[in-house]
Amino acid sequence: MHPVELFELIVAMFVAVLVLHYIAQRLSLPPAVALLIGGGTLAFVPGLPPVELDPELVLVIFLPPLLMDGAWFTALAPFRRHLAGIASLAVGAVLFTAAAVALATKLVVPDLPWAACVALGAIVSPPDAVSARAVLQRVKLSRRLGTLLEGESLLNDATGLVLFRFAVAATLTGTFSLGEALGSFTFLVAGGLLVGGAIGALWVLLLRRLGDDYLMIAASVLVCWVSYLLGEMLHVSGVIATVTAGLVCGWYQHTIFTASVRLRGVAFWQTLIFLLEAAVFILIGLSLRGVLERVGGIGVVWDDMAGPVAAVIAAMTLARFAWVFGGDAVLRQVQRRGWRGAEPLGGRSALVMSWAGMRGVVTLAVALSLPETMPERDLMLVVAFAAILVTVLVQGMTLGLVIGWANLGEDERAHPPLDLFAAETAMLRAQLAAVESQAYSVDGTLLHPRLLDSYRRRASVSGEFKGSAAERDQSIADHFDVILAAVAAGRAELVRLHRTHQIDDETLHDLERDLDLEELGAIAAKG
Template sequence: MHTVLPFLLAMIVVIVLLEMLAAKLKIAYPILLVIAGLLISFIPGLPVVKIDPDLIFFIFLPPLLFEAAWSISFKEMKKWWRIIGSFAFLVVFFTALSVALITNYYIPGFSIGLGFLLGGIVSPPDAVSTGAITKFVKIPRSTSTILEGESLLNDASSLIIFRFALVAVGTGQFIWQEAASSFLWMVLGGAGIGLILGWFFVQVHKRLPTDAPTDIVLTLVEPYFMYWIAEKMHSSGVLAVVAGGLFLSTRRLLFLNSASRVRGYSVWESFVFILNGIVFFIIGLQLPEIVKGIRSEGISLNTAIGYGVLVTGVLIGARIISSYAAMIATLIFRPSVAPHARSQRLRFFMPLLLGWTGMRGVVSLAAALAIPVTLDNGEAFPHRNLILFITFVVILLTLVVQGLTLPAIISRTQLFGLYPEESEEEAKQKIVEGLYKHTYRFLKNKYDNELHDHAGLQKMLKHVEEKMEASDDNWMNEKTKAIFIEMLESQREYLSKVNKDPSIDEEIIRQQLFRIDLEEERIKMI
């Protein structure tokens, strides 16, 4: 423990440094993480870090899925539910089937069951990777919602395929009737359990005298509880976490106060970031043992790399084919919602670019690591090391090749600018203007009598009137914002000097520093 703990702490520091480097280079940090995970495996003398495969899903997946459900807009998901649903379920099954057939044909001793197992592992695109890559280019909100919603739901569908394939490989048989009834229970039961537990946790937050720390701790516990209960009832823990997370997300204003939301956001952002980094490093540390296991099975490294490249090509091809199929179906059955391109040529290339967004990541790694080392009868799980190696190659290639080229393709082709959407600045301006008008009417209608006698209310009303009359340029331009932030920094320096007085309560100083931090963040958002 004394040797592993410093190594784990050093790993976290490296993850943070790599994120800083990625931000400076303006590339997605998962790309650097997966490359670092590969390079770190060649360092001699590193301690062996092993995690029980049964705990992989339970440790990593619930919080990652829960945070993704809180981040996405459920309103936007409902708006684009057709394309999200088709990519999250139909495309995932088509991709898994394609991988199963190709690997069964080209890889010696690779059964259809193992092919579906590998297909279930590598079929879901990663929301974290896609979001980290697309943040460096401007894409419409509708497009990002489709990608995020797809990544959220296809985790559930792909892991259901993974579970059925795991049973088929372990038992050597697959009964369609039992599989169909089990599938319905996993889908409906998982979603139902998630919604019920989501409602229960809302009541816990509302009825118990919680504060920001306890609210945050409860939100950290909730996804694990949802996942565990659903798995104990033999339904989908992944769907339970997704359904429960969406339920809680849409009601966050009802049971969380502003402090819980502000602080919780930072906690969850850091927590999920570290989890993502650790998963990539774990697979990197286990890579030498995986390569050793491949060679013990008589498979050369070059051959295994070739299999990984083959599966990557199948994944990209299946996604591009699915994108064109979705475009054709939309033009035939729902032409009113089809993207309006400036030319037929741009419309033709739109599915091609959408098919290029399928980067794989943490969920695929967690699923591959969750494959048991042995079967129920004690025999070694067939081709486990090869499946792990192919998964790593797929993630490496999709992140590096697609991840590095996608921003450049989007910027040069401007294909993601095909949806006629209102600009973000215009939408923000309308909301702000409406908010000021609402605030002005509220004060005038409800406190009109008090306005004449209360100096504080008069000042508040005058403040709102000035903001209504002023535009963004003359109310808070960049020069004024810089002066304001400089003034806040001088206030921090003053409080630091005052805090040296032993008679001053430091808690009061901290409260005032926190208020200044909130004020600075508010100014940055203007």
């Protein structure tokens, strides 16, 4: 394909992203579902060249920024509190699922070597960070469940990738050492932690010395690829390195970023992540044609592979249920024996956790990286693609219904000591103290009476409100609705003055920026 044609295809893909997202909104579908179906449909458009994904390039382009985005906005306190549960899912559930899939594969394809069966298990066992984000951001979960699922999606790829590499090596060489595998896994994780921590520390030092907004934003965007590539270059886990760097950067962003960097950087980053997430599902759908052509067509898949595919997907799904419900049962028993640290999920939360196991780009990229000499490589490709389709289309579309049926309550122990309004009162009182300290001259003359009155009024209103939380929410909404109406009126008047040539472009842009900041503040405060 000519480079210009490739660029045209990329532009067309992003146009399709916008159209499919709009359709998903109109039909109340998860965008990932619409993008996956749309990509699969586009793959068979006559005249469209087949899309062949380079698995290593796909992982390098998409995985680091999407992992970084999840880690950057991860709340560290609940992450640390639930680290044991996250590790159970990211390591234990992946290994257990891989074992269950390997056993099911061996039963339906007896001639396939055990190591190859484990390799297939490693391909489909880790739920995908991209798929999880695409679905979870549109449903409402308790803090604990959200932390567990987000933490799992950040870390489980490392487990699956390490297991896959050892299983493929064992298949091709016929040798395997459990001690070597455990040692290698420990080295990869520890090395990834060190590399990610070092990159995060260097990022903090660098941004404290950069004085330009655009340089700070660019450095913050590049840190995800730097940490991932450096980790892989040093033969440690690039996934763990990226997640660790993201946690460090996310922790220090509040004290390093200026307001302008935060507003501009977050807007740019969110747009980038939106396009990358959407492109992932479009590319998965577009790759369907290549997978089917490689294995001989849909007829071959249906006649020769339907049974093994169904068996693997069933084993993959049931294994997650078994691990989650089994772990919850163990926690209940431990709690009954007096260990206060045990916090069982409960049946309904365990059901939601079990059903939230979508596969995605990592599964496909790893499957495409299988060596050509791998036994039953075509079957593994079809299984990987089927796992993505079934989990995204079925689980992704029904997860909201499952959560609604479960009617999950919030985990009270997850709440911090101060709620939103108490924190707001403390913030306003600190602001008032700062204004009071500078509102008077040395001889006691009041220098800023209107400013002092404004901050006193804001602090007193916040601290003296006696209504319920619902009443306060409504009062705040009504207050800022008036502000938003005033902003809209001001903007309409500015446009009228500009269109009638009473103000120039520079005046329009300057005053419009003030209104934009006021509008953003009002929307944030109302929300």
